[in-house]
Amino acid sequence: MTNQQGPLAPAEGKLGILLPGMGAVATTLIAGVLAARKGTAQPIGSLTQMGKLRTSTGNPLIKDYAPLTPLDDIEFGGWDVYEDNVYEAALHAGVLDYKTLKGVRAEMEAIVPMKAAFDLHYVKNLDGTHIKTYTTKEDLAQQVIDDIRNFKAERGCSRLVMVWCGSTEIYHEPTETHRTLAAFEEGLRNNASNIAPSMIYAYAALKEGVPFVNGAPNLTVDVPALLELAATTQTPVAGKDFKTGQTLMKTIVAPGLSARSLGVRGWFSTNILGNRDGLVLDDPDNFRTKEVSKLSVLDSVFHPEENPELYGNMYHKVRINYYPPAGDNKESWDNIDIFGWMGYPMQIKINFLCRDSILAAPLVLDLALFMDLAKRAGWSGIQEWLSFYLKSPQAEPNVRPEHDIFKQLVTLHNTLRLLMGEEPVAAASQEVYQDGPQA
Amino acid sequence: MTNQQGPLAPAEGKLGILLPGMGAVATTLIAGVLAARKGTAQPIGSLTQMGKLRTSTGNPLIKDYAPLTPLDDIEFGGWDVYEDNVYEAALHAGVLDYKTLKGVRAEMEAIVPMKAAFDLHYVKNLDGTHIKTYTTKEDLAQQVIDDIRNFKAERGCSRLVMVWCGSTEIYHEPTETHRTLAAFEEGLRNNASNIAPSMIYAYAALKEGVPFVNGAPNLTVDVPALLELAATTQTPVAGKDFKTGQTLMKTIVAPGLSARSLGVRGWFSTNILGNRDGLVLDDPDNFRTKEVSKLSVLDSVFHPEENPELYGNMYHKVRINYYPPAGDNKESWDNIDIFGWMGYPMQIKINFLCRDSILAAPLVLDLALFMDLAKRAGWSGIQEWLSFYLKSPQAEPNVRPEHDIFKQLVTLHNTLRLLMGEEPVAAASQEVYQDGPQA
Amino acid sequence: MTNQQGPLAPAEGKLGILLPGMGAVATTLIAGVLAARKGTAQPIGSLTQMGKLRTSTGNPLIKDYAPLTPLDDIEFGGWDVYEDNVYEAALHAGVLDYKTLKGVRAEMEAIVPMKAAFDLHYVKNLDGTHIKTYTTKEDLAQQVIDDIRNFKAERGCSRLVMVWCGSTEIYHEPTETHRTLAAFEEGLRNNASNIAPSMIYAYAALKEGVPFVNGAPNLTVDVPALLELAATTQTPVAGKDFKTGQTLMKTIVAPGLSARSLGVRGWFSTNILGNRDGLVLDDPDNFRTKEVSKLSVLDSVFHPEENPELYGNMYHKVRINYYPPAGDNKESWDNIDIFGWMGYPMQIKINFLCRDSILAAPLVLDLALFMDLAKRAGWSGIQEWLSFYLKSPQAEPNVRPEHDIFKQLVTLHNTLRLLMGEEPVAAASQEVYQDGPQA
């Protein structure tokens, strides 16, 4: 991350949040922000709206501490392969009930997705037809850039951010095409098959200096070519994969076991989910992307290489199962085989009956608001301080990403304190170390 | 806590660990330390033995960083109402299997409890007869003091610590007797009924300048009179109730929910346990002491008064059930009713198949070694920095005890850094804030 | 049970179902029957409506096999201490959502409870004031008789049944007052304190020849005096306590373990529930009644006295906890400690996220329809063949009640076959023994 620290620009005017993919997560986000504005629902789970932070002078709400865009100043837009307006899409997603949606129906109906940049090769099992046609991928990217500009002008936004809420694309490794910006742009002109739709959106956003977040585990902006572009246009990026559900629980429980020097022999995680996201993930190639994202978590908390007696033989297995009866109510079951004093075994079993999109929506909001803040602060490149929100945090090549949610939170807090001109150091010690030894 | 910081005295000579109560926890501790010395078992779960700490220069094992007493220099002693030697007591407790015990049998048989200071009024359901007779409680305290001195001399110890591992005594509130040292000593002379056996041990230890830890939820050393004595004799104290099992999980999971600003409507906790500890707790008065200890935990993590929308209506219920088939394999089941975005409900269910004494034993070891360190550092009074190990951490009157295990750990680490002459502040920032924004 | 077998009277005219207690269960029943009539919901869980039975000629629906009252011919009435109409009471109970209730709102609003025969001594924690005043309990009983007659006349019913759906009354043992009808009627005149309100309703019903079912675990009709009255007026009775939730699961799983000769060392059952029923059960005296009802189940399935090696040392513990966040969504957690080959231990853990009233409502319907059938068949006294529906089946003094749900079902089926003039025996063999050894 690069920090061209000048004065922090104020949050004047409207912020447009652009969402490629207006499915369960995106529509839940929109409904909640609209309802919160009316005071009919609370944005629970959002650190920017409900969270507090200990400072030198008190314990304010984060939104009162840092100059974030108020909810009233947000405009929503996006793209999808289905032409349903956001209200219809929300009904289809089945996350929020009819009673909740009724109160914001008109505003939601007014939000209609633009035609998607889409490719069935990257997302199987979808049959939407609200899709852009194009000659070259360069042409396609230009169409998205035009969409961005039109949206900004029509809605009178002063600033924009983009958060990928589209389906998980299939697993693919970075290639030559993704190594430099030049190669990538060459690929756009040649319709290189390994440029995924999500990369088209990311390219368009970065080209326009619009901060880009990747909420799915896709490669997307996690390639040198697009990081080069971000550097060129001084644009912040973040990814990958919203940290919700089982992985959230993992990054809570694992640090606790590690804190106590308890060993782990095995961790078996299974998930059942039945929404459209699950349908897409039912294809093995799309599954693969998600599984890779989920598997890295434990090692980075336990550091088995440094603690071989405790974590050297840990067997970690993650399963995702498409199970339609669950609907959006994703459910996870974890069996954790631990051992303690003299090696004696114990077990922890965790059954999380979660609602995926309910957990994800506030993350999109927070990420959007913080990315806009970062942009106004003159920061660019990978925003590691937002790892708190992400399952596989992107990091600079030589940096080991931190997964421990408690360390991630301190980092986030300290970054805010720094930005607001407080001693991060003092703040940290203040926070975590209240009543230390004194004379 | 008071800090007469002089030079840290070295860990020369032998450290005697005195255990009032040589039941499941104490015998598991002893077997494990003996086996670890022989290299036949690992002291898993012990931070002092297996844990590491990030310092300015690296990531050393704590035992290599701070001058703790090596396991080889420990001597064990104690008291119990049953006359079984420690090997027989361990067989009876049924925590460790025969194969484990076989290898340290001779050493364990050599450790025989002294006669207990005991009162059936405070611990029901026990039928042991290995009990001191006495005229006044002053006389009784003196007998314990004599035991301490004899043990020290016979075993050639240079230093001692005492850790209460006796049964949970019944619930009682502090009275006038406990308000001043003078009143307490008057009570000893008058056989005041509200001086519990555990207080006799604590009094004797503190009188002798021996650091005292209370591993049970009893009042014991959590009264002004004994804190006055600790101040007088410059002795460190800590309590109450080893943090294991369900409460351990709670102080791991609750901070995670709070970190994410997720609301909690209800937390139902039930426990089934079948060992002697459970038998004692089957008496309502003894149960009460434990329940009080377990209930305070959540409020101190969630601060409902500051976050009423998230935690203001939380319903918290804890149940402990004596269930003989469980034996020492205490098991807990938690149902947590949380809510997220727009108030939508979700649930987390945690089933912890734990082994109580396996979790508790390493805590006794760590507490003993750290209390000895504190003593050598010239610290006295309540050692809040050891809250990490305790279910209801004792704290100075006007201080809110911290329950969040992650904050407790940072405090513990920083205290060690301070003691070793590092910048705690720098250390903290080092640890928690690795890759912040740079130019 | 006595069987004055004459010709089976047809189900002509309307059947009135009278419900003392119009809370969660009663209102859920009524809403469901009304919706089923309109074809907007299905009466799932009702054997009379959805169940089938293998006969000599086929596999018909039970309602097509036996001459039961059709749903269209049912009228509902009842009593409660709250004056809310049934629609309001249903909203308050919170079992069915607004959308479900909307479609039957008008019909439900038209049903208004009559004033209750009530006594705070028997049901604590209620503050309703819609209560009959009276001089003697004889007078009170007469008022209920008048209510019954008026209801029958006003609604033009040809037949009636009564099902107690009131709160659980406190635990009390039968006394002299309950030994003979004469003593009981003497008690009515003298305001004997041990005549509970539920007994007033039962007395009134039986006096009028109206079949009476007790859906709660109260004593009620399980006393010689009222059985004498039932014999006198040739009226069928059944009880006690609808078999739902955890006990339902128990009578399913326990026969399975027994079938396999697997041993059981312990069965720990805990429940959390948050509705008005739970509030009443939060009083220890009311709890007691329920606990007694729940504890007897296992013994009657396992017969420990006959199978001491397998079940002789079983430790069975049941806990009920009032936990408001659960609402009507009662939840149970069972831990079952079993053992197999050579005594090796295993565990089964069952978490049932049930909806209490959703499970209970169809039982009320079935019991009402079957009791009316019994009456038309000329049967009277305890209807053991309906044990299938009940947690503590009432039985003749010297008969051990059967709890195994599978045996109970065969009994129910065979009783119907018998009634319809089929060979019960043949039917049984037909059903359970399809492909036996042949030449």
Added chain:
Amino acid sequence: MTNQQGPLAPAEGKLGILLPGMGAVATTLIAGVLAARKGTAQPIGSLTQMGKLRTSTGNPLIKDYAPLTPLDDIEFGGWDVYEDNVYEAALHAGVLDYKTLKGVRAEMEAIVPMKAAFDLHYVKNLDGTHIKTYTTKEDLAQQVIDDIRNFKAERGCSRLVMVWCGSTEIYHEPTETHRTLAAFEEGLRNNASNIAPSMIYAYAALKEGVPFVNGAPNLTVDVPALLELAATTQTPVAGKDFKTGQTLMKTIVAPGLSARSLGVRGWFSTNILGNRDGLVLDDPDNFRTKEVSKLSVLDSVFHPEENPELYGNMYHKVRINYYPPAGDNKESWDNIDIFGWMGYPMQIKINFLCRDSILAAPLVLDLALFMDLAKRAGWSGIQEWLSFYLKSPQAEPNVRPEHDIFKQLVTLHNTLRLLMGEEPVAAASQEVYQDGPQA
């Protein structure tokens, strides 16, 4: 099944139980029988040893009712690809602990497997080398026949049975080779690749008139060719797949839901297991065989075609995961989505911490003893009455196999009653219908 009913031959002399596959299940069986003989362990889970049966005259133990071979008269033998004796194999399997095995060590060491008829194509992941060499499969079958004869002679057995306890072979469909005995024998001569090793053992057994049971889900004896051979030699057969663990629970719980007319929308089942059986099942082809066996269960209990409103849309998914930390302690987790009155949803979650071989061992014993009984009774062909023990009961072509464990048990009981000359019918009514309506 064919029933050449003559007089039931007595259980004179010794019964040899031959086990192809001497791994976890087989060695656990043998240790248990040996220990039971010495009176040091009980054969829990065995119906023949611990189970009772209601007859016209009482409630005797099954072993006292039917003339079964006593445990003292059993001889064990078998084959494996590893040359370890049975004691070593048991240690390796890790089911029974050292203390249990010690007492029967000498007897177990004396039992050494014969060289296996083996083919890596059918069972992957095994590296044993204790394997027969052969020219044609006809030759190989002859070697097994010779083994059988030698064993019988050497051990002085009067009767034999064979129970396949070998690893699960890969999934394959029956072909022409399996259609007639002639084609099969032609295949033996031509080394037909689709003749699996388990078929060689089955062929050899049936050829010798030795009853054959298939404890794995392999095709094995479930092909016309071998049934033809069984008919020719008048030999009983049974299969497939011991009913243990998750499937056992399913066939207990599903009948309970069906009894109550509760609907099922989804049933998700996951398993984690870590023994050699799991290692073999980690190969997709071997997995497939097991999954097919597990999936059929629910349909046959629920009959969705006859009960479409309740079970027509049920989504059933089964997963098996190799997870080494579990060892032989296979664990299953089921999530069952049910619905009740008016379609309201509920959930049941079952976590079974089972020990696979502990559950399977008594089934092998029972099957062996009952198959020998069948043989002595003159029965031959498929023994449907033993479906109680099997996950995918073999049945005659036009017969739908029964999976409901309670119906299976009645069938088993009635078959025994029939055999012993009682009225099965009367017995059935006696058992299931105790206190019906009488005058």
